[in-house]
Amino acid sequence: MKDSAHRALSFGRISALTANTLTELTRLKVFYVLLLFALLLIGSSAFMARLSFQQEFQVLKDISLGAMSIFTSLLAIVATARMLPQDLEDRTIYTILAKPVARFEYLVGKLAGVLLLLLISTLLMALLFAAVLFAREYAALAEVTRQMSSAPSEQLHDAVQAVRNATFNPDLLPGISIIYLKACLLASLTLFISTFATTNIFTIVVTVFVYFIGHIQGTAREFWLQQNGGTALSRIFLGVVALVFPDLQLFDFADDVVAGASIPFTLFANAAGLGCFYTVLYLLLSTAVFSGREL
Amino acid sequence: MSEPAVAVTGLTKVFPVPLQRRSIVAVRDLNLRVDAGQVYGLLGPNGSGKSTTLKIILGLVSPTRGKTEIFGHDSSRVASRESVGFLPESPYFYKYLTAAETLRFYGKLCGMRGERLSARIDELLELVRLTEARNRRLRGFSKGMLQRIGLAQALAHEPQLVILDEPTAGVDPAGSREIRDLILDLKQRGITVLLSSHLLEQVQEVCDRVGILANGVLVREGTMTELLAVQNQTEVVLEGARPELLTQIAALATNAGARVIDQRTPQTTLEQLFLEATERSGDASR
Numbered sequence: 001m002k003d004s005a006h007r008a009l010s011f012g013r014i015s016a017l018t019a020n021t022l023t024e025l026t027r028l029k030v031f032y033v034l035l036l037f038a039l040l041l042i043g044s045s046a047f048m049a050r051l052s053f054q055q056e057f058q059v060l061k062d063i064s065l066g067a068m069s070i071f072t073s074l075l076a077i078v079a080t081a082r083m084l085p086q087d088l089e090d091r092t093i094y095t096i097l098a099k100p101v102a103r104f105e106y107l108v109g110k111l112a113g114v115l116l117l118l119l120i121s122t123l124l125m126a127l128l129f130a131a132v133l134f135a136r137e138y139a140a141l142a143e144v145t146r147q148m149s150s151a152p153s154e155q156l157h158d159a160v161q162a163v164r165n166a167t168f169n170p171d172l173l174p175g176i177s178i179i180y181l182k183a184c185l186l187a188s189l190t191l192f193i194s195t196f197a198t199t200n201i202f203t204i205v206v207t208v209f210v211y212f213i214g215h216i217q218g219t220a221r222e223f224w225l226q227q228n229g230g231t232a233l234s235r236i237f238l239g240v241v242a243l244v245f246p247d248l249q250l251f252d253f254a255d256d257v258v259a260g261a262s263i264p265f266t267l268f269a270n271a272a273g274l275g276c277f278y279t280v281l282y283l284l285l286s287t288a289v290f291s292g293r294e295l
Numbered sequence: 296m297s298e299p300a301v302a303v304t305g306l307t308k309v310f311p312v313p314l315q316r317r318s319i320v321a322v323r324d325l326n327l328r329v330d331a332g333q334v335y336g337l338l339g340p341n342g343s344g345k346s347t348t349l350k351i352i353l354g355l356v357s358p359t360r361g362k363t364e365i366f367g368h369d370s371s372r373v374a375s376r377e378s379v380g381f382l383p384e385s386p387y388f389y390k391y392l393t394a395a396e397t398l399r400f401y402g403k404l405c406g407m408r409g410e411r412l413s414a415r416i417d418e419l420l421e422l423v424r425l426t427e428a429r430n431r432r433l434r435g436f437s438k439g440m441l442q443r444i445g446l447a448q449a450l451a452h453e454p455q456l457v458i459l460d461e462p463t464a465g466v467d468p469a470g471s472r473e474i475r476d477l478i479l480d481l482k483q484r485g486i487t488v489l490l491s492s493h494l495l496e497q498v499q500e501v502c503d504r505v506g507i508l509a510n511g512v513l514v515r516e517g518t519m520t521e522l523l524a525v526q527n528q529t530e531v532v533l534e535g536a537r538p539e540l541l542t543q544i545a546a547l548a549t550n551a552g553a554r555v556i557d558q559r560t561p562q563t564t565l566e567q568l569f570l571e572a573t574e575r576s577g578d579a580s581r
Contacts, residue, residue, distance in 0.1 A: 006377050008373075013406070091384075091387060095388070
């Protein structure tokens with residue numbers, strides 16, 4: 001037997017599973033979500049032609065970042081929820097785990113496939129968003145130049161600069177990165193729930209439930225501490241709740257980015273760290289549950 | 296004595312019934328030994344514990360008690376699967392992959408890469424006679440073709456032991472014959488085969504040794520010859536014998552203190568008749 005040759009963790013096996021998961025998801029036409037996103041953007045920019053350019057860019061960013069956040073989150077939950085139950089139902093999991101593949105490798109490979117899909121989707125949506133933003137900036141600059149053709153050059157320069165400032169701000173990139181990391185966290189959470197769930201619907205419902213708790217838990221925690229004075233017991237309880245349910249409000253940078261506010265590095269690093277921490281935590285919990293599961 | 300390919304010792308598996316106090320004993324105190332190079336058939340009706348036993352051997356289900364070993368190694372360890380290939384009952388593979396992509400995927404899971412993997416894919420497709428269908432998606436495969444690609448993936452990494460759970464379930468007689476021929480081919484190559492089935496005639500044709508499970512208990516076990524021989528009886532098949540000769544034989548037997556119990560014309564099997572008829576009309580050619 002080739003026992004001595006066996007490696008407990010193999011990048012080759014994980015990458016085979018990752019590539020297969022990505023192929024599966026793309027051939028299932030999950031990318032149609034992106035088409036919907038494109039239509040939404042194009043439709044909204046036609047509507048915005050009647051607004052001032054500052055309002056237009058603000059609404060465009062608001063809609064685009066909001067749509068990116070919702071679509072990546074939806075994609076993360078829906079794409080992940082079906083993976084494990086489908087493999088179990090079709091018995092393909094038997095053929096995979098009967099090979100020298102550890103259950104941890106199987107889960108890592110599957111999750112990495114979804115994370116790769118989310119990365120490609122986020123990049124494509126970001127590119128589309130940038131293209132629409134550039135197109136609208138180009139149109140706005142042409143309009144300003146035409147309207148101020150008789151104005152002094154300094155005024156024209158200021159007006160052009162105002163359009164440019166309203167279009168891009170450097171915090172768009174960390175904003176989009178955090179949207180991606182939030183989707184990664186949700187994918188990992190969905191994978192964890194699917195390791196003990198019996199149906200896709202159960203997985204999706206529980207994940208959405210945790211998603212909403214995650215969005216209100218920060219506010220609820222503050223309210224609780226104000227009401228109960230922050231005793232040691234309540235702090236421990238809240239600590240446990242905060243550990244199980246991630247504070248998803250920390251990932252909502254969109255409003256600040258749209259308003260043009262600068263995102264402090266510590267805030268970004270905190271959210272990014274939290275996203276990575278929970279993604280790994282849920283993956284480890286998934287492995288713990290899945291390792292003991294009878295197939 | 297050489298290391299057995301599979302050794303099962305005191306294996307018991309109890310499944311608790313959710314929300315109830317009772318539990319189901321799927322396998323009870325099972326002891327089994329499959330020697331290297333053997334074709335071993337695990338027989339039994341539905342629910343007798345065949346699939347559970349195979350899943351425990353493959354580490355897909357954990358035993359309640361007892362242990363299972365593959366070539367002397369604890370089979371719950373992932374490393375033991377380096378030498379095992381498995382075809383589950385009625386498998387569905389990824390329908391969006393072609394036959395070649397499917398084998399490439401499983402080959403990579405076994406650590407194969409590059410030219411070695413490409414050559415092995417060609418070899419396997421040739422072995423299961425799917426070379427023509429190498430670029431077809433599995434979505435359009437017949438049941439028999441799926442079983443054959445399943446067998447090919449089980450053999451991807453040239454395992455020393457192949458475990459087949461109901462390999463001919465739902466397959467037509469021609470497809471069933473092909474799978475049987477493949478099993479015999481594996482036997483000739485010295486690969487150990489452990490298969491479960493409730494199609495007794497096929498098991499009889501390919502297996503060296505069988506075990507019969509009923510309600511999770513191994514009720515009979517032995518070689519085909521041991522199990523099927525009717526003690527104290529001898530069968531003689533004659534060609535071109537006239538009735539007078541048969542009368543003489545019966546008299547001789549009586550004189551020697553023996554007795555002719557039955558006298559009949561040997562018959563072919565319905566399966567053999569079906570295969571000959573369909574092959575002649577070209578229906579079985581694919």
